[in-house]
Amino acid sequence: MDTGHQEVSIILHIVEGRVNIKSAKDFEKTLAMFPNRPELHKVYADFLYKQKSFVLALHEYGRAAALFIEAGMPLQAIGAKIKEWKISAASEEELQILHKALRQSGSSATILEKFAARLAFDEAAALFRSMGALTLSSGKEVVGAGQPEEALYFVLSGKLDEVVPGPPRGKRGTEKKSGRQFVVNDFFGNVFPLDSGRNAEKTITSRTKVDLLKIPKAALLGACEKFPGITKFLQNLYEHAGDIAQEAQLNIRESSRQQLVIPVVVEINPDKQKKDQTALQGMSSDISLGGVLFKANTHAQHLNLDALVGEKAKVLVGTPDDGVLLGIRGRLAWWKQGEAEEKSTVFLGIQFDKLPASLHGLLIIFANAIGAAREN
Numbered sequence: 037m038d039t040g041h042q043e044v045s046i047i048l049h050i051v052e053g054r055v056n057i058k059s060a061k062d063f064e065k066t067l068a069m070f071p072n073r074p075e076l077h078k079v080y081a082d083f084l085y086k087q088k089s090f091v092l093a094l095h096e097y098g099r100a101a102a103l104f105i106e107a108g109m110p111l112q113a114i115g116a117k118i119k120e121w122k123i124s125a126a127s128e129e130e131l132q133i134l135h136k137a138l139r140q141s142g143s144s145a146t147i148l149e150k151f152a153a154r155l156a157f158d159e160a161a162a163l164f165r166s167m168g169a170l171t172l173s174s175g176k177e178v179v180g181a182g183q184p185e186e187a188l189y190f191v192l193s194g195k196l197d198e199v200v201p202g203p204p205r206g207k208r209g210t211e212k213k214s215g216r217q218f219v220v221n222d223f224f225g226n227v228f229p230l231d232s233g234r235n236a237e238k239t240i241t242s243r244t245k246v247d248l249l250k251i252p253k254a255a256l257l258g259a260c261e262k263f264p265g266i267t268k269f270l271q272n273l274y275e276h277a278g279d280i281a282q283e284a285q286l287n288i289r290e291s292s293r294q295q296l297v298i299p300v301v302v303e304i305n306p307d308k309q310k311k312d313q314t315a316l317q318g319m320s321s322d323i324s325l326g327g328v329l330f331k332a333n334t335h336a337q338h339l340n341l342d343a344l345v346g347e348k349a350k351v352l353v354g355t356p357d358d359g360v361l362l363g364i365r366g367r368l369a370w371w372k373q374g375e376a377e378e379k380s381t382v383f384l385g386i387q388f389d390k391l392p393a394s395l396h397g398l399l400i401i402f403a404n405a406i407g408a409a410r411e412n
Contacts, residue, residue, distance in 0.1 A: 045295060045321045046329035046383050051075045052194050053173055053245025055374035055383050057083070062385075065369040069327030069387055074103035075193065078116050078247075082171055085119070094123045108144050110137040110152075111221065115192045115249055118169040126164070135160045146221045146287070147280050148190070151272045159263040166255035170248045178248070179225070179240040184233070187252050188225040188270075191218050191284075194246030199239040217243070222284040227253045228274045230260060295321045298353060300330045302386060304368060306350040314344060316384070323353070327366060327387040336382040341371040349386050365389045 047070065049055040057063050063080040070076055081096035097120035104113035114134055117126070138153045138160065145153065155163070169192075172178065178189065178196065198216040218224055218240070226234050230253060260267045273280070297319055304314040316339075320330035328351055345368050353362045366388040374383050 047073060047322050049374055050079060055372050062370045065387055066385060070324050072103060074100045074107060077103060090123050094120055105137045108141055110141050110149060111190060112192050113137055115169045115247055118167050131161045131164055134164060147276055147283055148221055151269055155265055155269055159265040162259045162263055166251050166259055168250045170250055172242050172246050174242050174244050176242045177239060179236045181236055181239045183236050185226045185236050187250050188227050190223045190249040191220055192247035192249060193220055195219050195243040196240050196246055197243050199241055219284050219288045222281050228270045230257050297321050300328060301352040303350040304344050304347050325391055327385060329385050331376060332382045332384055344368050345370060351386050
């Protein structure tokens with residue numbers, strides 16, 4: 037089963053809104069499989085916030101921020117903390133932790149993060165306090181052509197497109213997409229110099245679900261009057277906008293290229309008679325000691341999967357063609373209908389039984405070996 041360069045990460049599908057988890061129970065199962073993935077904690081926190089479970093959301097935003105910092109993703113950590121501060125106000129200590137995370141991002145830091153790391157604590161804290169964190173579904177207009185440029189935006193997750201306005205009314209044609217796309221760790225909003233009164237030349241809309249940091253132009257004006265270092269930060273940002281955009285695009289392509297994709301076979305009710313078993317095949321790039329998320333083949337769309345949730349499962353990593361199969365026991369945790377390559381697709385989560393310590397390293401080594409073999 038050749039996936040080419042198709043995106044099969046179900047975690048990314050969840051983050052970008054192509055797979056929707058709609059219950060706390062399913063989120064908890066997913067986090068049991070992937071407890072150290074900050075983006076999942078952040079999406080769960082958003083879910084809890086919408087459910088008005090503010091105490092639980094507070095905890096999950098904090099957990100997401102801590103894991104983002106550990107992963108060297110300070111901008112995403114800032115986004116999680118700003119959402120947390122909507123529930124409970126920021127403390128001086130929290131502001132210092134975020135500033136320290138920026139300063140210590142090191143050689144892996146993006147160009148944008150390196151500029152932000154030059155800010156003194158008071159300057160960074162002023163920006164943090166002026167920021168808002170937005171989560172928008174796909175197809176939402178963020179900036180409208182002809183409207184005043186009123187904010188600076190940083191992309192934390194997802195993708196956005198610039199759209200060129202169509203011809204005047206009465207002439208043939210419709211709006212068409214330009215070649216410009218905004219991705220993670222890029223920015224947009226033509227607000228600098230701050231005394232310019234520009235209108236947006238193009239519309240910017242979300243292609244997927246997106247997370248953004250937003251700083252209103254008015255807030256930037258006030259911050260720059262008090263802290264000249266912020267003006268220098270903005271100057272660097274806009275002077276190197278092309279480099280920042282290019283780096284962001286390259287990082288996305290490199291991440292996709294390095295994505296480990298492995299074949300998965302799942303046997304539901306493996307201990308029952310053959311006629312009572314269900315076999316599914318698919319591909320995965322999300323496997324851990326806790327479980328696996330995978331994109332199933334078209335056969336899954338014809339099954340009554342609701343009736344199979346909670347049933348025992350056996351996951352076979354690899355295929356007979358690869359010459360090796362590693363079998364791991366667990367249960368079908370959930371299934372979701374979603375979009376992949378613009379087609380309706382079934383995604384499944386299998387939560388593993390507790391693995392013996394002897395299998396911990398073997399599973400990761402085995403999965404890496406299978407993925408590498410398929411790329412060669």
